[in-house]
Amino acid sequence: MRQGKLTTLFSGLVIYSTLLSSTAFGQSVNSRNNLKSDADSTTSSKQTQASFKYLQDITRSAEAGQIASVEGVEAEVEKITHILASGSKKNVVLIDEYAGKRLLVVNSLAVQMLAKDAPANLRGKKILKSDTASLPADSKNQTEAATLFQNALNEVTKAGGKVVLYLEDISSFAKQNPLFGAEIPDGLRKFPVDGKTQVLSAGTVTDYQREIALDAQLKNRFQKIEIKSNDEVADDSFVGDKISPDLRELIANAAPNQKVKVILQSDDIKNPELLAVLKDSNVVIADRVESLNMLVVDLPVAAAEQVAALRGAKHLSLDREMKTLGHIATTTGLTTMLAQSGNSNLTGTGIGIAVVDSGVYEGHKSFVEKSLTGTLLYSDRVIKSVDFTGETSSSWNNTDSFGHGSHVAGLAAGTTGSNELADYAGIASNAKIINVRVLNSKGSGTSASLLQGIDWILNNRSAYNIRVVNMSLGTAAVESYKNDPLCRAARKLVDAGIVVVAAAGNNGKNAAGQKLYGAIHSPGNEPSVITVGATNTFGTDARSDDGIATYSSRGPTRSFYTNAAGVKQYDHLVKPDLVAPGNRVVSTAGKDNAILAANPSLKVGTPYDDTRIMMYLSGTSMATPIVSGTAALMLQANPKLTPNMVKMILMYSAQ
Numbered sequence: 048m049r050q051g052k053l054t055t056l057f058s059g060l061v062i063y064s065t066l067l068s069s070t071a072f073g074q075s076v077n078s079r080n081n082l083k084s085d086a087d088s089t090t091s092s093k094q095t096q097a098s099f100k101y102l103q104d105i106t107r108s109a110e111a112g113q114i115a116s117v118e119g120v121e122a123e124v125e126k127i128t129h130i131l132a133s134g135s136k137k138n139v140v141l142i143d144e145y146a147g148k149r150l151l152v153v154n155s156l157a158v159q160m161l162a163k164d165a166p167a168n169l170r171g172k173k174i175l176k177s178d179t180a181s182l183p184a185d186s187k188n189q190t191e192a193a194t195l196f197q198n199a200l201n202e203v204t205k206a207g208g209k210v211v212l213y214l215e216d217i218s219s220f221a222k223q224n225p226l227f228g229a230e231i232p233d234g235l236r237k238f239p240v241d242g243k244t245q246v247l248s249a250g251t252v253t254d255y256q257r258e259i260a261l262d263a264q265l266k267n268r269f270q271k272i273e274i275k276s277n278d279e280v281a282d283d284s285f286v287g288d289k290i291s292p293d294l295r296e297l298i299a300n301a302a303p304n305q306k307v308k309v310i311l312q313s314d315d316i317k318n319p320e321l322l323a324v325l326k327d328s329n330v331v332i333a334d335r336v337e338s339l340n341m342l343v344v345d346l347p348v349a350a351a352e353q354v355a356a357l358r359g360a361k362h363l364s365l366d367r368e369m370k371t372l373g374h375i376a377t378t379t380g381l382t383t384m385l386a387q388s389g390n391s392n393l394t395g396t397g398i399g400i401a402v403v404d405s406g407v408y409e410g411h412k413s414f415v416e417k418s419l420t421g422t423l424l425y426s427d428r429v430i431k432s433v434d435f436t437g438e439t440s441s442s443w444n445n446t447d448s449f450g451h452g453s454h455v456a457g458l459a460a461g462t463t464g465s466n467e468l469a470d471y472a473g474i475a476s477n478a479k480i481i482n483v484r485v486l487n488s489k490g491s492g493t494s495a496s497l498l499q500g501i502d503w504i505l506n507n508r509s510a511y512n513i514r515v516v517n518m519s520l521g522t523a524a525v526e527s528y529k530n531d532p533l534c535r536a537a538r539k540l541v542d543a544g545i546v547v548v549a550a551a552g553n554n555g556k557n558a559a560g561q562k563l564y565g566a567i568h569s570p571g572n573e574p575s576v577i578t579v580g581a582t583n584t585f586g587t588d589a590r591s592d593d594g595i596a597t598y599s600s601r602g603p604t605r606s607f608y609t610n611a612a613g614v615k616q617y618d619h620l621v622k623p624d625l626v627a628p629g630n631r632v633v634s635t636a637g638k639d640n641a642i643l644a645a646n647p648s649l650k651v652g653t654p655y656d657d658t659r660i661m662m663y664l665s666g667t668s669m670a671t672p673i674v675s676g677t678a679a680l681m682l683q684a685n686p687k688l689t690p691n692m693v694k695m696i697l698m699y700s701a702q
Contacts, residue, residue: 100185101199103176105213109157116158121284123152124159125314126272127247131211132166136242136268140217140259141249143274149249152274153213156247162358164320174247175203176213177235193230200234208243217250220258220265239268249274284529285312287608287616289355291364291526301348308333308366309351310494310532311342313359321359328353336498338505339536343495362530367522369485369492371405371451371668395475395679399430399513400459402672403500404452404520405486407432408637409445411453412658413461413473414480428460431511432482435499436492448488450640454664455519456480457635459672460679471633471651471661474676475683481511486520488641494522494533501536505543514682516540517675518549519668521568524606527618531606534573541575546682546690548675549573550667551580551623552600560597565605567622572604577678577694578622581629581670596630599623599667624694625701629670636660 108114116124127139143149157174159165179196186192203210212235214220220232238244248269250258259265288295297307313321316335325332328350334343343366346354354360407414409429416428432445447453460480461473483504485496497520504513518537528534537547552568571578581596602622607615636643636650638657642664643649651661678693688696 106173116155214248395478398679401481405449406447407482436487447637450637450642453637459676475679524569524572527608533570537570580623583630627670627673636662
């Protein structure tokens, strides 16, 4: 299968390369004259034309629209750009085992160097490709061939560093070239050695070892970048339109002077060229999410297209509203598991669970700590609280005035105790809780506040041993997970070794009670996230009567991007990954919380103080922390488990 794909791609590239060569020759006069002027060449026009026969101007082809940037090579292009623009005079060698993508990378680089926000010291530079295909026919022997090609290299030298020389095959540096002898390699080697002209080349690992790594003159002058084959690449690139569908719809209907809050994703939010264009476009930066390379900006609608066209702007998305999606020990199998030999100490001890929600009522007795023998120590297991809602501390003060987050935290990590607490333990009853508040006292938030919370977790995961992140919240999954800022942020957490568990959503039926499909919420539509739907246990411990809760969102995911032809490309992922009890589940209540105040019937029992109040809630929000707590138990048992291993084991072993 791989061979067939590569053969087809290689054939296409050969044809494409031939067409480019013909085009370059047809435009040779203008290209040569321009370069001749830049280098203040005194060579005659006739000699210059002959010399440039062996140099193909890729930049000229990009300017003429004859080549275009392609998807799937953005990472390689960014790395090359960084090296060439760094001022270190380093050269680049692409490790391309199948010779299938090197030309695509170089073509895309040429297009990117023409962008308005390209690095300043790359602007105006040309990429010239060494083209020796016609040398054998033009020369009688090796000496004449070397003379002809050296004349071409002289033109590169005269350009005074305004050229990046592309050598399609790294064997060009071989000191004893079987076709042209040693003269041509010697002429090429002077460019990386003297550092006046940067060189870009490509080859296999073997080629690199032979021609660069073992060469005393060249080994410290090149930096290698690996290009993986299509079968090997886990594609993390953006796709389709750089403007999200809902933002594009808003642009079409908004007044020209209207401003909108937008998440701008970039490869470098400190890029001075990007920041300068944003300032010129009257874009105000409201916040920076440093670890994720995202900016929260107030964007004039009229400037959206201009900003999206920037090389440094990878994707623009609306700052969407974030909403909550809101007998356990026996029905989940926890009691049976703990009864097995050697499992009684599995309580999540030492594992940090970040509850990203409306807050956690730290004073509740559900969150006291246990000793190794199970004795309640009455010390607080909520070891850190941070707030990203913008509300004053007096308005929330670690009591969870809305009530959703405390309920979620109790299901993940609530402990047993006396009276009302006796029957309502969470799954990982001694895990540490990190309270990351992103929903305000009314239970609402924004994508920006969630991104700030994720950014904090990334930067503080080691300090609090955060191994699990629970997100019992979400927003409509409008755009493909490949572009959605929440999905990309969640993937960063997974890449950092953190298990991310998210609610599927509560849109499983419409107003008429009919089943709906394709309403999985973001970030639950991200493949690496464990997405959880809700079951109804009907109040029994047995599973034989359990069923999927009617409100639980179902897949497949319908998030999408629009391709260059204007056609919607849907993700179509099978979700949710797991289901857990989520209907009328009893857990911790926040102090004087808004949910219970509006719905007094949700209260459980008649506790004598507010540190023991419990309440009912339903939703995929309640199912999600049950899976988070389970992940914490698994990580306590085997700390070496990766997020993907945790997900695989849970899905494989689920009934």
